[in-house]
Amino acid sequence: MSDTAAKPHKAIKMAQVIVLALITVGVCVSSINSMRANAWFFNAKNTLQGLNSQADNTLNIELAQSAISLASELDPTHPHYHEVFAHVKLLQLNPANTDDAIAHNLRVLKQAEARLLESVKYRQTWAETWVALAKVVSYQEGPTDRVFEYIEHAKRVGPYKIDVHLGVIEIALMNWQQLSPKYKALYVNELKLAAKHGHKFSRAFDIAKQVDALPILCLSLKFGAHFDPVRTSWMFKKQCK
Template sequence: MTKLNMLKVVPAVILGMIVLVIVYTSMQSMRANAWYFNALNIVQESDGALSGSSFKAAENAITLATTMDPEHPHYWHFLAHIKMLGLAGIDTTSSKQSEYVQQTYQQIEQALLKSVSLRQTWPQTWIALAQVVSYQEGPTDRVYDYIQQAKKVGPYKLDVHLGVIQIALMHWSDLPPVYKALYVNELKLASKYGYKFNNVFSMAKQMNRLPIVCLSLQFGAHFEAVRNTYMFKKYCD
């Protein structure tokens, strides 16, 4: 082969390799997306109450998605979500389950850290990270930093307000003053969402923290609108 012919062939070979890489990457992305929707459908069909078999199927599907497209932040977020759903039917305070629960929390934390490393602008991931770390450490400085990140990128997101309130209520007995101030502020912000404030009441009821929320709402003009709602009368009267 002459030097001239080689000069023609080499770029063609390189171009062909680039095309193959692009095709392979696209195929992997499409397959990952299919596995993601497989997992999503399982979760939606189970209405968030994953049984042993459905949990395993959803977990396997989303794990395949993260393997095929590890740079997709939402796949990592959804993996964490599925693992958290898997704990819903478990007594997380049981000593028999403590090792499994702790390992799962760590796996969730790692998945969320991977997600935020790829996408820093999604507040739901930051607040989920704050929540799972608080389950392990309590209301620490690290949790507070994650909360601040969530508030920075999603200052008007109800999910963020609810997440902060949930963290505060869970650790109420040993809540530092800075967290109590944060709790009151997030309660004020959540009160501006009208009927959606019902999410605060239902969450507090599930956590056996309803008296704390009701007492918090008794004072201050900023909660007057909430006090005049049927929700307040239903849960607090």
């Protein structure tokens, strides 16, 4: 082979080697970033598991946010990191009824909503994320059509999941005075489905107490054969005296 013919051949070979090397470097960098992101994720998870309901958790919540923020920066397409970030943000809600607290809470809810939207963008098959998104938006807007749309997404991918049923029940109880007929029908249907989960239904009473709507839940359960097992249960007798 002449030198003239060999030069283009060598150039092509060199180009192939360079491309392969760049691909290898890219894969290595991506793998390293994923490993680092996973480490920060577990850092955040362990910090959250160590929270104490009887103590001031402000510092630990900030540490968890820093860790999960780094994880999502290193691996921005990982849906679970965005969901955990949203969860951490919601822990920062201020229960005070002041103008500053209300403004702070609106910012927190918007940030949580943005992260949950990122999560469902990369993973549309996790019902719990859709129902979390529905709840966060309902805190801001009430029982709107957008909230209903997110609930429908949750029901499509997790029609028999207790977390979906309880999420809908929570949204309905929080917004009871504003519920449209379609929301009330949805509430009754999800209540029936949740009642089929046996002892797990006790969480519905906890939710009702948290949103100051236990009398509404108890009244809802007093009628209909669907709720016979609930009405004879210890949890009903304890909560609905």
